Amino acid sequence: MTPAAMRLTVRTLAAIAVVLLANVVGLASYTYFGFYNVAATEQDWDLVRWSLETIRNNSIERHAGHNVSLDRSLDDPEMIRTGGLHYKEEGCVYCHGGPGISRAEFAKNMQPEPPDLKKAAATLDDAELYWIMQNGIKMTGMPAFGPTHNQEELWAMVAFTRRLPEMSQSEYEKITEVSEGGGHQQAGGEDHAPATFRK
Incomplete structure (x- = not known):
């Protein structure tokens, strides 16, 4: 040169x-x-949205840990019912909707908008769903349920979420119906999960 x-x-x-x-x-x-402008009424720039989504997805994939195995099937009807009761009572349905149930109006104005779990769950494996429910996601409105729910309850919520894509409205209503005089008790953050649920 x-x-x-x-x-x-x-x-x-x-x-x-x-x-x-x-x-x-x-x-x-x-x-x-x-x-x-951080107002929720304004859409993020494409670059900002792409950056946040990429950070979120890669972080979940890295931190979730994918060696989780359960001796109990996530198809267990009792697990699905327990998860459904939590889904309803914790207010998840307001942000994510349900079979035949639209999200609350306020959720449609959130940025980022809460995902439709019937579709989003298909892109995540069981360990990733568990990690999200346990830890929540910053800057999305998704809370961490780990401090108030034990491992068995969290896995039940995963089981219910897995069932959502094929669930009918009548099945959803039956699953989330609280029996007279009860429903289910909150764990209060104590971990009484059986060994089959422990990581």
Whole structure:
């Protein structure tokens, strides 16, 4: 490479570096000084939405741990019923809806909008669903149920979520119907799960 060509290459690289630095400083200033609108009535920029979704999906995949095995099947009707009762009583239905049940109006105005679990569950494995229910997801409105639910209850919620895509409205109503004089008791954060549910 001739000295002239080398100087041109150096100038070009320097110009690119200056432009990139200016963009970074400009974006940082734009966000730091409050120009970025965080109102839920405004859609996020495509880049922001893509970044948050990518961070979320990769984080769930990394932290969930995929060696979880259960001796008890998630098709167990009693597990599905227990999960359904929690789904109804904890208010999950307001954000995610259910068979024949629309989400609450406020959920439609959340950013990001809570997913339709009938579709979202198909993209996640059992360990990922469990991790999400146990830990929640920052900046989405999804709470962590781990501090208030034991492992058996969390797995029951996973079992119910797995059943959602093929569940009819009448089946949903039957599963989530609270029997007279009771329903089910909250665990209060204590872990009484049998060994088959422990990771």
